[in-house]
Amino acid sequence: MGIYFKLAGAICIMGATGYFAVSMNQTMELRKQELRKLYSLLIQLKSEIQYMYNPLPESFAKLAKSAKEPFSTWLFDMVNTLEEKEEITFSDVWKEGVENLHKHSALEKEDVEPLKELADKLGSEDVSSQLKAIDYAVLHLEGNRTVLEKDLGQKKKVTVTLSLFCGAMTLILLL
């Protein structure tokens, strides 16, 4: 009877570590996808500013309609707050929005930092300064994505190996 419990315990431990590895890999994959989507959103925002001259709330609403989660909610929330016009500045709304995006996405701190820097540029600067600021943010995001893509395969392998190794070690210790 005892052997069955031990076997079940071993399966649970290995399952848990395996699940942990898979979920870590999924998060990394999700981050890669979200970096790509964010990159595309910023490029769209750039053309809204450069060619359409639409005000930011209007541009955000337009982008939100075609964007997927979590970007859609992020943009819609900002539009709603901006339209309320209750003792707010764009800079504060943007910073708060970026913080929320960080919380509800797979993006890491280094990914949202260049977005935060846009807070004092968007809306208040002339078109060319804003475009330069967006280009700078896009460059950072693209850099992060390239590094991630380059290391992703290796990181995935390391995560799986380490997780399973930890599981095996735990088993040995328990047995």
Next chain:
Amino acid sequence: MTKQEEIFKILSAKLRKILTAANIHYEWLQELRLRIHSPFIIIYGGKEYFLSEHGGLERDRQNAYIVNAIDLKETLEYISSFSLYAYEDEIRQGFITVQGGHRIGLAGKVILEQEKVKSIKHISFINIRMSHEVIGCGASILPYLYVNQQICHTLVISPPGCGKTTLIRDMIRLISDGYREYPGITVGVVDERSEIAACYRGVPQNDVGIRTDVLDCCPKAEGMLMMIRSMSPVLIAVDELGKREDIDALEYVMNCGCRILATVHGSSVADVHNKPVLSKMIEDKMFKRYIVLDGMEGPGKVRNVLDELGNVLYTGVM
């Protein structure tokens, strides 16, 4: 949307609170003036008042609320929908037109590029001028502008601030909609400074009639030619003629068979005749009617309507 709602949409929360407490009649409100580190001033019922923090209308500046940088920044963000860049062309001219046709004058540090104004930075002075249409103000003189049911080329002459834009706007509305025995005709408005139709996102905020097409923020000379090519108007209306190219375009429009309704700064026909750009047109009797407004008798008062020979057809101010 009421005038109060339109104004509240563009004011900072603090200034909104003060105006709410002031409990004023928004139809009598003419201007709001925000200057950094200076009292919050309104022009209300033709008089200037300082507004106190609790909304009191004060004559003494000691009790006035002092406008600060946050009020200005917040107000400017609301005016521009958080996007000053979207209004670069308007800012270059020194004003933005907002919903309701209210005109926001801006002043600050001017940025020059090749000796031309590129933009205004550090905007520290905001003047909100409430839009006011005077429906029907052009009705009394309109019949004098027609000959055989055809509208004549007309020039409105007025000193600054005497209501020429208000008058021309109402005349456009009447001509476009049709008035009494005069049927409505297609009118093209070239509104270089958004003063006539006061378009906000392409929608006229003032009533300019049902047969009126508006080219907003378009240079007059170019706009008049565009109108002829694209909208085939019977009459083209423009405000504040002044440049040589405006007059050249005007002549072209007249030769195309289109009628003209234009305004120019001046105090009399003789005064306008002295302007080099317009003298030839007056000598050639291109304009068939002159409407002269009177600055002495207050805004919007028509002194007289003259024909091309100088005969007085109508006298409004005795």
